[in-house]
Amino acid sequence: MAAQERLRHGPQEAQESKEHKECVFCSIRKGEIKSFKIAESSDALAFMSLEGHPLVAPKTHVSENLEENLEGVTAAFKLASELVPFVKKAYLATGVNIVANIGQSAGQEVEHFHVHLVPRRDGDKGPRLRLVNVPKKKEFGSLASKISQEYENANKSS
Secondary structure (H helix, E strand, O other): OOOHHHHOOOOOOOOOOOOOOOOOHHHHHHHEEEOOOOEEOOOOOEOOOOOOEEEEEOOOOOOOOOEEEEEEHHHHHHHHHHHHHHHHHHHHOOOEEEOOOOOHHHHOOOOOEEEEEEEOOOOOOOOOOOOOOOOOOOHHHHHHHHHHHHHHHHHHHO
16 A cells, blocks of 8 residues: 555655555655655654644654653654644644544554644634543543553553
8 A cells, every 4th residue: 555545644755665564754754755844853853744734743653652752752742832833823823733643543544653733713613622422520530540540550560
């Protein structure tokens, strides 16, 4: 499958052999795929998506397991936050959604962590992030406790 077919975000012009499927964002970083580069830091790269908004990705490959490279994830969010005022100005936007989709069910289409910078305007009626199956308020405490316990258990073994 060609990179263009796999990728709705990021630059087109990808050539990929059937034998070797490489990460599209890693190819963009290496300059193997043309992109509309916006900015970069030592650990992150910002470029335009095919959907018309900026993306920011760590230069080092990071999949769904963000703990693989917390420095890269942090660098992506840092560069994204630095770009917000300039995105607002360029798009004449009044706000920006900074969104990271983790996992296919969340909408992640490229298996390389990245942050979307989606410009917004007052009254644009664009989608807002909402939980689909909202738990009842009486379940909030038990959910928070489950998350907290799992987090604590994971950090005890580290």
